[in-house]
Amino acid sequence: MAYSDKVMDHYENPRNVGNFDKDESDVGTGMVGAPACGDVMRLQIKVNEQGVIEDACFKTYGCGSAIASSSLVTEWVKGKSLDEAGEIKNSQIAEELALPPVKIHCSVLAEDAIKAAIDDFKSKQKG
Amino acid sequence: MKKPIYLDYSATTPVDPRVAKTLCSYLTVEDGLFGNAASRSHQYGWDAEEAVEKARKNVADLIGANPKEIVWTSGATESDNLAIKGVAQFYAKKGKHIITCKTEHKAVLDTCRHLEREGFEVTYLDPEQDGLVDLGKLEAAMRDDTILVSIMHVNNEIGVIQDVKAIGELCRSRKILFHSDAAQSAGKVPIDVEEMKIDLLSLSAHKIYGPKGMGALYVRRKPRVRLEAQMHGGGHERGMRSGTLATHQIVGMGEAFRLAREEMAAENERVRMLRDRMLEGLKDIEEVYINGDMEQRVPHNLNISFNFVEGESLMMALSELAVSSGSACTSASLEPSYVLRALGRSDELAHSSIRFSIGRFTTEADIDRAVELCHQKISKLRELSPLWDMYKEGIDLSTVQWSAH
Amino acid sequence: MVYLDHNATTPLDERVLEAMLPYLRGRYGNPSSVYALGREARAALEQAREQVAELVSAHPSQVLFTSGGTEANNSALKGVARRAPQGRIAISEVEHASVQSPAAALARDGWQIDTLAVDGEGICHRETLQQALSEQTRMVSVMWANNETGVVQPVAELAEICREQGVIFHTDAVQAAGKLALDFPASGAHLMSLSAHKLYGPKGVGALILDKAVDLEPLLHGGGQERGRRGGTENLAAIVGFGRAAELAGIELAERRRHLLTLRERFEQHLAQALPEAVIFCRDAQRLPNTVYMALPGLEGQTLIMALDQQGIAVSSGSACGSDSSEPSAVLKAMGVESELALGAIRISLGKDNTERDIDTLCSVLVSQVKQLQSLAAATAW
Numbered sequence: 001m002a003y004s005d006k007v008m009d010h011y012e013n014p015r016n017v018g019n020f021d022k023d024e025s026d027v028g029t030g031m032v033g034a035p036a037c038g039d040v041m042r043l044q045i046k047v048n049e050q051g052v053i054e055d056a057c058f059k060t061y062g063c064g065s066a067i068a069s070s071s072l073v074t075e076w077v078k079g080k081s082l083d084e085a086g087e088i089k090n091s092q093i094a095e096e097l098a099l100p101p102v103k104i105h106c107s108v109l110a111e112d113a114i115k116a117a118i119d120d121f122k123s124k125q126k127g
Numbered sequence: 128m129k130k131p132i133y134l135d136y137s138a139t140t141p142v143d144p145r146v147a148k149t150l151c152s153y154l155t156v157e158d159g160l161f162g163n164a165a166s167r168s169h170q171y172g173w174d175a176e177e178a179v180e181k182a183r184k185n186v187a188d189l190i191g192a193n194p195k196e197i198v199w200t201s202g203a204t205e206s207d208n209l210a211i212k213g214v215a216q217f218y219a220k221k222g223k224h225i226i227t228c229k230t231e232h233k234a235v236l237d238t239c240r241h242l243e244r245e246g247f248e249v250t251y252l253d254p255e256q257d258g259l260v261d262l263g264k265l266e267a268a269m270r271d272d273t274i275l276v277s278i279m280h281v282n283n284e285i286g287v288i289q290d291v292k293a294i295g296e297l298c299r300s301r302k303i304l305f306h307s308d309a310a311q312s313a314g315k316v317p318i319d320v321e322e323m324k325i326d327l328l329s330l331s332a333h334k335i336y337g338p339k340g341m342g343a344l345y346v347r348r349k350p351r352v353r354l355e356a357q358m359h360g361g362g363h364e365r366g367m368r369s370g371t372l373a374t375h376q377i378v379g380m381g382e383a384f385r386l387a388r389e390e391m392a393a394e395n396e397r398v399r400m401l402r403d404r405m406l407e408g409l410k411d412i413e414e415v416y417i418n419g420d421m422e423q424r425v426p427h428n429l430n431i432s433f434n435f436v437e438g439e440s441l442m443m444a445l446s447e448l449a450v451s452s453g454s455a456c457t458s459a460s461l462e463p464s465y466v467l468r469a470l471g472r473s474d475e476l477a478h479s480s481i482r483f484s485i486g487r488f489t490t491e492a493d494i495d496r497a498v499e500l501c502h503q504k505i506s507k508l509r510e511l512s513p514l515w516d517m518y519k520e521g522i523d524l525s526t527v528q529w530s531a532h
Numbered sequence: 533m534v535y536l537d538h539n540a541t542t543p544l545d546e547r548v549l550e551a552m553l554p555y556l557r558g559r560y561g562n563p564s565s566v567y568a569l570g571r572e573a574r575a576a577l578e579q580a581r582e583q584v585a586e587l588v589s590a591h592p593s594q595v596l597f598t599s600g601g602t603e604a605n606n607s608a609l610k611g612v613a614r615r616a617p618q619g620r621i622a623i624s625e626v627e628h629a630s631v632q633s634p635a636a637a638l639a640r641d642g643w644q645i646d647t648l649a650v651d652g653e654g655i656c657h658r659e660t661l662q663q664a665l666s667e668q669t670r671m672v673s674v675m676w677a678n679n680e681t682g683v684v685q686p687v688a689e690l691a692e693i694c695r696e697q698g699v700i701f702h703t704d705a706v707q708a709a710g711k712l713a714l715d716f717p718a719s720g721a722h723l724m725s726l727s728a729h730k731l732y733g734p735k736g737v738g739a740l741i742l743d744k745a746v747d748l749e750p751l752l753h754g755g756g757q758e759r760g761r762r763g764g765t766e767n768l769a770a771i772v773g774f775g776r777a778a779e780l781a782g783i784e785l786a787e788r789r790r791h792l793l794t795l796r797e798r799f800e801q802h803l804a805q806a807l808p809e810a811v812i813f814c815r816d817a818q819r820l821p822n823t824v825y826m827a828l829p830g831l832e833g834q835t836l837i838m839a840l841d842q843q844g845i846a847v848s849s850g851s852a853c854g855s856d857s858s859e860p861s862a863v864l865k866a867m868g869v870e871s872e873l874a875l876g877a878i879r880i881s882l883g884k885d886n887t888e889r890d891i892d893t894l895c896s897v898l899v900s901q902v903k904q905l906q907s908l909a910a911a912t913a914w
Contacts, residue, residue, distance in 0.1 A: 003443070011443065017511055034529035035514060036474035038437055038463065042513035059513040063439035067511060116530070130558075131568060138570075139765065141560035150556070154734065156543035156885065159533065163541035163735075168837045169846035171535060201599030201736065204754045204764030234754025234763055241753050333765060338556065340599065340736050340767020357751065359633030360602040369630060370602030371541065371729060373736025376770070442566065449567040 003064055004098035010068035015075050018057040020044045028121025030113045039066045039106065043113035045077060045085070047121055053077045053085055058113075065103040069093050069110035082118050131449045132493045136334075136427060136486030137283055137311060138451055142379065143336035143386060143487065150338060150379035153178060164372045165363060175374045182381025189384045190309070190328060191319035192345050198364045199377055202342040203310035205357075206329035207234040207277075209344055209368065210306045213354030214275045214327070215242050218304075222272030228252045228260050229469040231279055232308055239277075256471050257420035258287035266297060275304045280328075281312035284466040284482055285419030286428025288316055295324030304352060310334050310342075314387030315395065315425045320345055326352045332376065336487060337383030341376040344368075398485050399426035401494050405483065408498030412505055414518070416476060418467055429483045432467075432476040433501075435515040436508045441481060444504035448497055451482050475514070475524070533844045534890045538730075538822060539679050539707060539881035540848055544773070545732040551776035552734065555769035563766050564757065573768055580775025584739050587709065587778040588724065590716040596740045596758050597771050601706040601727030602630040604740040605673075607751045607762070608702045608723045609634040612671050613643060614749035616700075619668035622646040624656040624675065624685070625866040631673050631704055648674065653817040654683040654867045661690050671700040676708035676724075680850040680863045680879055681814045682823025684712065691720030700746060706730055706738070710781035711789070711820050722746050728770065732884070733777030737770035788884045792821040795882050795891050799824060802895045807902055811873065813864065822883065825850075827876035831905055837878055839901040845894055847880050 003011070022029045026047050033040040039062030046055040056074040060067045072093060077085040093099075093107035133141075142150070153160045159171070164179045166172025180194065187194040200206045215225065227239055229251045239249045250268045255261055260278055269276075276298050281288050291307050298305035309318060310331035320328055325345070332341035346352050346367065360369030406429065409415060414434035433441060438452035452464075463477035472480075483497065509515040517524060535543070555576065561569030563577045578592070585592040598604045609631065613621065623635050625647050639645045646664045648656050656674050665672075672694050677684045687703050694701035702723040705714055710731030716724055722743040729735040742748065754763035781788075803810050803826070813825040827833065833849045840847055850861045860874035880894070 011440070014511060019516065031513065032530050035478070035524060036529070038439070038474075038478045040513055040529070059511055059516060061435065061512040061514045062437050064443045066437075067440060112530075133569065135562075135565060135567075135569075138565050139560060139562040141558075142556045144557070147553075147556045151549065151553070154544035154549055155546055156535070157546075161541065161543040163537075163729075166537060166540045166846075166848060168834075168848045169537065169841045170533065171537070171846050172540070201603070201752075201767065202764045205599070205752055207754060208752050208763070232754065233756070234752075237753035237755070237763060331765075338767075338769060339562075339765055340770050356637075358603055358606050359637050360605070360628070360630030362629070362633075369606075369633065370600045371727075371735055373600070373729075373734065373770070375734065376736045376767075446567065449561075449565070449569050451565060451567075 006097050007064055007068040007099070010071040010097070011064040014067060014071040016057045016071065017059060019059070020046055020057060025124055028117040028124070030116025030118070030120055032112045032116055033062070033109050035061065038062060039109060041066065041070045041109050041113045043070060043073065043117045045117045045121060047082065051082050053080050053082065063103070063106065065097065065099055065106040066109060068097050069106045070113065072096060073110045073114055077114060082121070085114055086118050088114055131447055132496060133449045134483045134485060134489065134493070134497060135449045135451050137286070137482065137484035139333050139339065140336045140486055141488065142338055143383060145386060146337055146379050146382045149382045150375045153375035153378050160374070162374070164374055165361060175372070178374055178378050179372055182377045185381035185385040186330065186343055189313060189318065189388045190330070190345060191321050193348065196345050196348050198344045198346055198367045199372055200342045200344055200368055201340055202333070203308060203329045203331035204234040206342045206344040207232070207308055208238050209354065209357050210327040210329060211235065211238045211275065211277055212242065212357055214304055214306070214352070215247055216355035217353045218274040222274045223247045224250070224270050224273040225275045225277065226250045226252065226265065226268050226273060227277045228254055228279070230254050230258060230282055230466045231277065232283055232310070235277055235279070235308055254469055257423070258282060258285050258470055259420060259423060260289055260294070262290070262293055262297060265294065269301050269303060273301070273303050275306060277306040277308070279308040279311070280318070281309070281316060281425050282419065282466065283311045284464060285430045286311070286425045287419040288312070288423045288425060291325060292323045299324045312425070314384070314391055315427055317391070320347070332380035332383055335383050335387050337380040338376045341373065341380045343380070394487060395426060398489070401485050401489055401491065402426045402429055404491065405429060405494045405498060408495070409501055412502065418470065418472065418480060427485050430480055431483070432472065432480045433505050434476060434479055435512045435518055436479050436505055438478050438480055440508060441479070441504065444508060445481070445500055447500055452480060533846065534893055535846045536880045536882060536886065536890070536894060537846050537848045538883035539879065541729050541735065542732045542883055544734055545777060545780060547780060548733055548773045548777045552769045552773040555772050563768060564755070576772050577766055577768060580771045583775035583779045584726070587782045588705075588714045588716040588726070588741055589718070590741050594716070594741050594743065596742060596761050597766060598738045598740055598762060599736055599767065600729070600738040601704070601725050603751065604725035604727070604738045605630040605704055606634045607740050607748065608725060609638065609671070609673060611748035611751060612700050612702070612723070612746065613638050615747040616670040618642055619670045620644040620646055620666060621671045621673070622648055622661065622664045622669055623673045624648045625650050626654055626678050626863045627673065627675055628679055628704055628706070631675070635673070644668070650866050652867055653814050654678055654681050654863065655817060656685055656690065658686065658689045658693055661693055665693070665697055665699065669697070669699050671702060673702040673704065676703045676705035676714070677712065677820050678863060679707045680861055681825045682707070682820035683814045684708070684818040684820065687721065688719050695720055707820060710785070711822060713785060716741050728774035728777055731777050731781045734770045734773040737767050737774045739774070784884070789821050791884060792882050795886055795888065796821065796824060798888060799880070799891050799895060806895065806899045813867070813869070813877070822881050824880040826878060826880070827873050828902055829873060829876065830909060831876050831902065833875060833877045835905060836901065839905060840897060843897045843901065845897055847878050849877055850879050
């Protein structure tokens, strides 16, 4: 399978790899996928008091496209409000990375990871 | 771009230069050996026929058969199709039950599935965790209407060697025909169809340094095994397989088999040494699992799961190596290897598997570089892996509720 | 040695060998493998598919590679039959064994096979087909050009009738490809069989060209190659060779045709003068430009062929596949040729690399051998 240059770039030099303390109140963690399906993404966001995502990081078990998709969204969500981040669509990710049809599910997973992280953060605020 | 290090000899092998040289002399007008072996009216045809028969003997000699028992085909897939459908259709009146194993090559499994649609019944045995078929389970699956058992000699993904001699004995004692796909074993493991009581044996040229598009089926003459032909036409190959014989490819296969017979013992020693070197180099990586039995196994194959690393990204990381994840026929799909799943491997481990297969042109330097790359890339990918984090934190992944996807 | 049996097989073109060599040596990847070597193999496979498609003006996706013409014909007949409700199949009386035999195999499974008669020139007429078609007819198979006589069938007319009736039409174009301009879509055929080794490509590879509307049960199961229609690792070097051979055949078609016609005309004219008793079958029909099917009354074909071989000239009595048998040609029988004359049949099939000198050698050897055998026969009779 031939990967696009952008996928290769993110795969070779993934951005924002790491962990935040998931118990901190300003951190939202989204973990999606399953090992059985061949990909698990963990995306974490750090949100300031204005509701803006200040920082993001990820770890991904999966193919090159899954790694690239999650690396890309950590860049995209930074500086965005929660609402803005929640509007990121998998099609934008797929387009940016020129994912082939069989890899579209990686971008879907990345979109799900953002949403899960936002939900996790919001549920912490309520609690 | 530098050529990657080729460690995928189970997918295909390069044609041995000696084979290529012989093969190329049967093509153009220069050498005058391009004839149609079925042409009985001139020298061109006779020369082609003579070359074909010489090759037939070379192939027969490697497996302890009579040349008259060798039927040329377009490859092991066709051999498997011919053996299984040919027997099923010929002996359908005697019975409609076939036994095979879940780890067979797709050429066998898909053919069996096709026969099921045609009203045959197929038992797909589960292998043991080491990849081997349990004789007791095989015997228990045998019925009065069982006409054929098809169990491969050496598995393409994990390299385990089935005890075909014992299976052959068992089948013979129950008067059931025994077919074995030997695409991965010919030239790696000694084969004697008499001693092993094999009735039908599929062979491939391109797994043993011969050309692609060429194979053969051994069909026993005593006691005689009958087949319904699958390719009908001019009645070539004693009516069992019609079609103009591809002389150059046949000559290539013959030469490849002749070389294999001469060099197999020495080559196996060298390959084993390389395999051990590789294993030694990888053993200090944590959470590494070898798939398939290590004893009953060809030295050419090392199928390893690197836990918490996904197979495709590992393949990408190891792009300097030509290796495969699962079998080549299915590696374009996202499914984990059905062979590893049949062994009871978890999906994670199945997804994390890499098949290294070593061959005639692999060097020590190739192995050392492969080991070095594995170390580097696996640690890099584990750095990226949330599963590795969780494992390090002591979380049992099997207890985690994964989100549906 | 003068080789004049190109309808049996052709030598590989040196340029085709050049194209194939890299795939026997360095580029040995399996097209199903995902790494660079495998992708390179895949690209070569697809290029060859385009080249073969182009020769018959088909779309690359319509090309299914097989192990040769026989497999293509088997795939077509059995593949269509196994997906259709059981019924009738019509084939011409002069089909190659690789069409007749699968039809016979289907007959054993309960299919009804109708045989389409040919006229004295070996042609299968539209009226014959119209009469044979019935509600139960699922498929018709008529070859593009005959391997023995070289006679060209009115394929487009036959296909049109089948299309009107909703019947699948297959044509075995193994002998026609590379010798005639073939246009798959324009022909109206649903399926068309090709073989590489009849057009200076390698043995062991062919293709079935098929319309997307055709539902085909694979002949070979396993592996899912060729979009699930033909299992088995692709015979890459041979396929690449086929592609190159098809490309060359397309480029040089007109030139080869002209050359073959010139040579054949030279031979037939000489024959008419030197051996006026010689019979050339189907001379007035539309024939392949390279084929001369002839007989000399009172002379057995086999004897003449052996005599020619002794003098270094390779010809045959007809189909290579049937060249074991001493039976008269079934094709000639179907045309109503008396068996005594049919037993005298020899087939001379010219190739692109034959020269005028080859023809002159053939003429002089043929005449002297015929005279010798005739005098011998006369002496024995006396």
